[in-house]
Amino acid sequence: MSSADSNTPASNANRDHDHDHGKCVAEALASAERVCEAQGARLTPQRRQVLELIWRSHVPVGAYEILDAMRDGGRRADPPTVYRALEFLAGLGLIHRISTRNAFIGCSHPMSEHRAQVLLCDGCGQATEIEIGTIAQGLTDGAADLGFAIADQTVEASGLCRSCQSTAH
Ligand SMILES: [Zn+2]
Ligand SMILES: [Zn+2]
Numbered sequence: 001m002s003s004a005d006s007n008t009p010a011s012n013a014n015r016d017h018d019h020d021h022g023k024c025v026a027e028a029l030a031s032a033e034r035v036c037e038a039q040g041a042r043l044t045p046q047r048r049q050v051l052e053l054i055w056r057s058h059v060p061v062g063a064y065e066i067l068d069a070m071r072d073g074g075r076r077a078d079p080p081t082v083y084r085a086l087e088f089l090a091g092l093g094l095i096h097r098i099s100t101r102n103a104f105i106g107c108s109h110p111m112s113e114h115r116a117q118v119l120l121c122d123g124c125g126q127a128t129e130i131e132i133g134t135i136a137q138g139l140t141d142g143a144a145d146l147g148f149a150i151a152d153q154t155v156e157a158s159g160l161c162r163s164c165q166s167t168a169h
């Protein structure tokens, strides 16, 4: 097997600011190709470009930032195009919507079905995805007690990442 999916879901929780981000991007795009193939979906150049722009860094990116970046790159793009691409990518689990930032991050392990928790750093702005099963289950159970059926959940927490804590004065 040449699968790169042996990473544990929480593997990027140890990510440092000076990590090899090219590797994150390469892995994300490779995963995206596989997910699309498995789902019979097409990663068109436009969708791929939106995904690449989201993976520019680990800082959540807003739809209008993406639009601006596409226009800067000489592409013709309008808001509906970007929103449709975001919807497509989110639908396949390739990106997660970060409600508190009104922005998106790339998912680091889209091959496995999961309910994400995201740690948002107030210092560098980076988002780190973790997956703690008991949180997801607790939320689902608590909601069920109220007769509420959760369709989708992303838990967001803010604070300071390890790097930002160590550089804080
Ligand atoms: Zn990275
Ligand atoms: Zn994810």
Ligand SMILES: [Zn+2]
Binding pocket: 121, 122, 123, 124, 125, 126, 160, 161, 162, 163, 164, 165
């Ligand atoms: Zn930080």
